[in-house]
Amino acid sequence: xxxxxxxxxxxxxxxxxxxxxxxxxxxxxxxxxxxxxxxxxxxxxxxxxxxxxxxxxxxxxxxxxxxxxxxxxxxxxxxxxxxxxxxxxxxxxxxxxxxxxxxxxxxxxxxxxxxxxxxxxxxxxxxxxxxxxxxxxxxxxxxxxxxxxxxxxxxxxxxxxxxxxxxxxxxxxxxxxxxxxxxxxxxxxxxxxxxxxxxxxxxxxxxxxxxxxxxxxxxxxxxxxxxxxxxxxxxxxxxxxxxxxxxxxxxxxxxxxxxxxxxx
Numbered sequence: 001x002x003x004x005x006x007x008x009x010x011x012x013x014x015x016x017x018x019x020x021x022x023x024x025x026x027x028x029x030x031x032x033x034x035x036x037x038x039x040x041x042x043x044x045x046x047x048x049x050x051x052x053x054x055x056x057x058x059x060x061x062x063x064x065x066x067x068x069x070x071x072x073x074x075x076x077x078x079x080x081x082x083x084x085x086x087x088x089x090x091x092x093x094x095x096x097x098x099x100x101x102x103x104x105x106x107x108x109x110x111x112x113x114x115x116x117x118x119x120x121x122x123x124x125x126x127x128x129x130x131x132x133x134x135x136x137x138x139x140x141x142x143x144x145x146x147x148x149x150x151x152x153x154x155x156x157x158x159x160x161x162x163x164x165x166x167x168x169x170x171x172x173x174x175x176x177x178x179x180x181x182x183x184x185x186x187x188x189x190x191x192x193x194x195x196x197x198x199x200x201x202x203x204x205x206x207x208x209x210x211x212x213x214x215x216x217x218x219x220x221x222x223x224x225x226x227x228x229x230x231x232x233x234x235x236x237x238x239x240x241x242x243x244x245x246x247x248x249x250x251x252x253x254x255x256x257x258x259x260x261x262x263x264x
Contacts, residue, residue: 002216004036005045009220013053015247017186017228018235023221024050024160024189026247029116029254032109033261039109040097040207043159044200045214047193050160053221054190060229061183069183074174077144078151078184079191085152086192090199093157110262112158117255119154119165124248126168127241137175147173152192167244178237178244 008030009023016023024046031042061068093108100107126133138144151166166185170176176184200206235243 001036002210002212004034005213006216006220008034009049009217010224013049013221013224014228014231015243016050016053017057017225018182018232018240018243023053023224024155024193025116025120025251027217028159029113029251029258032113032258033254037209037213038207039105039112041209043093043112044207045209045217046159047156047196048214049217049221050189051193051197052218053225054186054193056222056225057186057229058190060226069180070187071174071176071180071184074139074144075184075187077141078148078188081145081148081150082152082155082188082192083148083195085149085154086156086195087152087199088149089153089156089158089192090196092153093159094200094203094205106262110259113255113258113262115154116158116160117252117259120248120252120255123165123168124245124252126172127245127248130171133172135171135175136173138173143173148188151188152195155189155192156196178240179232179235182232182240 008027012026012030013023015026027046027049028042031037031046032039037045061070096108096111097105138147147169151169154165166188167178167181170181170184171178
């Protein structure tokens with residue numbers, strides 16, 4: 001069974017690094033679809049895998065300043081906002097899970113699947129029409145903090161890292177290119193997931209999980225982060241955009257399946 005977790009984490013994280021999705025947007029729905037992990041367990045393991053993968057990718061970027069596209073002026077404030085957003089989103093998830101109890105976890109899973117579907121379809125629509133949309137280019141610290149807070153809260157609640165929301169927000173509000181948005185998205189994801197994990201540990205709300213499966217997921221995520229970082233440097237924005245649309249279509253279909261599965 002641990003090989004299944006490894007493969008899911010590797011493939012998802014590889015795509016996540018290339019596109020800036022972070023991997024969690026794929027890992028969480030796939031774990032829900034297969035039913036090999038509970039709702040809380042899937043969210044926790046997905047978040048931890050994404051955290052490890054983004055850490056490796058950030059270290060690689062820092063080691064190669066010429067290839068680093070992180071916005072030094074705005075991304076630190078986005079990340080700070082994401083930290084507080086991650087804490088808030090994790091708190092909302094914990095309160096909701098406690099309110100429904102063990103027997104109601106499927107309802108939380110259905111809510112997550114529905115939100116993920118709406119986000120994915122909205123992002124696909126934006127990507128399709130983005131050439132016709134006039135973007136903004138906010139520079140103020142307050143705007144970055146507020147946007148980071150919103151992204152961190154939603155991604156932490158869903159256990160996905162952030163992915164498509166981050167990309168569209170960075171495109172629209174900061175006029176970043178696809179590759180710039182990808183790197184800055186991973187930067188934000190790292191801090192939102194780190195704050196969420198620390199809060200989970202501090203509050204002693206870590207769900208039951210299989211340690212071996214988690215270890216192999218992290219190994220898959222980290223190795224994919226390394227390989228994906230190398231491959232990503234050779235991809236242009238058009239290729240990245242095409243890959244994003246294909247991934248978004250798959251994610252949307254998986255979330256429709258998960259929504260029906262959790263309700264039934």
